[in-house]
Ligand SMILES: [Zn+2]
Ligand SMILES: [Zn+2]
């Protein structure tokens with residue numbers, strides 16, 4: 001295809017003059033990273049005055065909200081109070097760790113609503129709030145389901161997972177994510193603390209393609225201390241077949257790992273979608289772990305997200321798998337967008353979860 005113009009920043013061919021959309025967005029984010037505390041406060045004020053725009057994720061309001069939360073870790077209590085007063089229950093992240101009075105207002109709405117849709121949004125908002133009173137409320141609602149439960153697909157403990165937590169039958173709180181987040185950068189320093197997309201020698205029994213260590217994390221690197229794993233965590237899969245079925249792998253702390261086959265519902269003569277050459281492209285992604293920690297929601301609103309810990313950008317619904325060994329909910333560990341790790345050759349994102357006790361990894365793919 002012949003293009004008339006090139007983006008002056010990245011040189012990509014296109015049919016219009018000026019910066020491409022991706023470069024425009026990158027420049028916007030660079031600016032947003034530099035926001036001063038005063039400017040952040042002004043943006044929170046703008047959101048209070050434009051709650052309806054925020055609820056409908058209109059451009060400016062959505063950008064203001066996500067820039068403050070993702071890049072600076074901020075959503076003000078004032079915004080939370082005004083939002084609950086105006087009964088704005090979306091985006092749910094507004095209510096992340098909201099104070100007690102806001103929590104109580106949300107619980108009051110949840111206990112009085114008869115509308116299942118509204119109840120569903122309120123459960124998501126409270127999942128983000130996530131304190132012990134919310135936990136008690138969710139336990140109570142699971143044990144004595146109100147009328148609106150009939151029209152919802154899942155119980156409150158599954159809603160809670162969106163906020164990074166859940167509870168077991170005895171009501172004990174369990175974490176299903178990690179409270180630190182690290183992102184990646186394209187750099188060339190030889191930093192091997194986390195390796196993405198390393199090609200292996202063994203092959204997939206379904207399609208014959210090469211297997212890859214999708215992500216391998218050195219838990220002894222200082223930055224990865226929060227994972228509390230004193231060795232290596234490796235997630236292994238067939239990069240082609242993982243897009244069609246959830247896959248598991250088992251790892252040892254010495255860095256070895258093995259993919260678990262068969263993948264559910266896959267036969268042993270599937271088409272191979274990722275060639276050996278494609279695996280090389282994946283392996284040469286150039287991504288290295290950032291030196292600095294990011295905010296928890298840094299990659300929670302990014303279609304091209306690659307990150308460890310914090311909150312994921314779920315393309316469909318939040319999906320926390322159960323450990324096939326011990327049955328407990330696994331912990332969301334990482335997300336890898338194919339767009340970013342494979343030079344745009346595939347769509348969608350793979351979510352990696354872990355049971356640290358059983359050293360089991362689950363991987364599942366989502367796309368629009
Ligand atoms: Zn560009
Ligand atoms: Zn395969």
Ligand SMILES: [Zn+2]
Nearest residue numbers: 323326355358
């Ligand atoms: Zn387990």
